[in-house]
Amino acid sequence: MTETTAEGFVRARRPEQREVRRQAILDAAEALLGELPMADISLRELSRRAGLATSNVLRYFESREAVFLELLARERGLWLDALPSELPPRPQGAESATYSVDVFARAYADSIARRPLLCEMASAMSSVLERNVSVEVVRLFKRAALADNRRLAAILADRVPGLGEAAALELASTVTVLVSGLWPLANPGPAVIEAIEDEDLHAAHVDFAGRLSRMTALLTDSLRR
Known part of the structure; x- marks a missing residue:
């Protein structure tokens, strides 16, 4: 009705x-x-x-920020739905000895990089989206985020040999932090884009997927048993 x-x-x-x-x-x-x-x-x-x-x-x-928080949660859920099909399968038996963390990390980073909306909102979460919202809205969002992190960790533990439950949780949450920091660096404003075209500033360019892949590989390697 x-x-x-x-x-x-x-x-x-x-x-x-x-x-x-x-x-x-x-x-x-x-x-x-x-x-x-x-x-x-x-x-x-x-x-x-x-x-x-x-x-x-x-x-x-209740506010503009509450809309974007829920959109972030929706986008994160859609990404998690797709992620298993975008990661390499877990190697079996003797194949585990030649497992490539670099291949996994690149697939993981590429999966995230293909979703700029998710990256944009994740980078604004703590500084913008979690402001001008009520305690109850934050509670609901944080509970959903923790559940999603556990779901992500389960996917990662299933695909990466030697990655236990606790390590998978740490990998999942740390890569989320990396995304939040790397995305704005790789997508600066117009003045920064123009400035770093100077020859002596080319090193300031940030390749989001490439940098995230390298950092994820290092972290994953350190967390595997």
């Missing part, structure tokens, strides 16, 4: 109707992030793109 207000807004009543409306708002946020920097996207612009009044968006999300 839906209810039409005096302003013409059709209020979703059933849980499935509310979920459809929530996903439509998240879709609008995702589309905008493909066009504008996150800092330039206001709640008003997000509401306009979703075809709703700002007050109606606030029926589903």
Whole structure:
């Protein structure tokens, strides 16, 4: 059942109707992030793109940041769904002796690099997205993030010989931190892009996937038994 207000807004009543409306708002946020920097996207612009009044968006999300936090959680879940098919299979028997951490690390880094939306939001999580939200929203997000980290660790432990449960958890969480730091360095603003075109500043270029792959390989090698 839906209810039409005096302003013409059709209020979703059933849980499935509310979920459809929530996903439509998240879709609008995702589309905008493909066009504008996150800092330039206001709640008003997000509401306009979703075809709703700002007050109606606030029926589903308490702030702009809450929308992006949930979009981050959605993108992370979609990545985890796809990750097993993007990593090399676990070697069997004698093949384990020739296992290449570098091959695993490159596949892992490439899987992340193919999802710029996930990287962009992960890099803004603590400095932007976890501000202007309530304690309860943060609690829900953190619980979901911890569950996703355990799911990620299980995938990694399944694919990397010698990587135990505790080590896989550490690898999963540490690579997340690496992504958050490397992404903005590899995707700077216009002034930085122009400046590092100078011949003596070429070393300042950051190849996101390449650097993440090397750091992941080093970390994985150190954590294997």
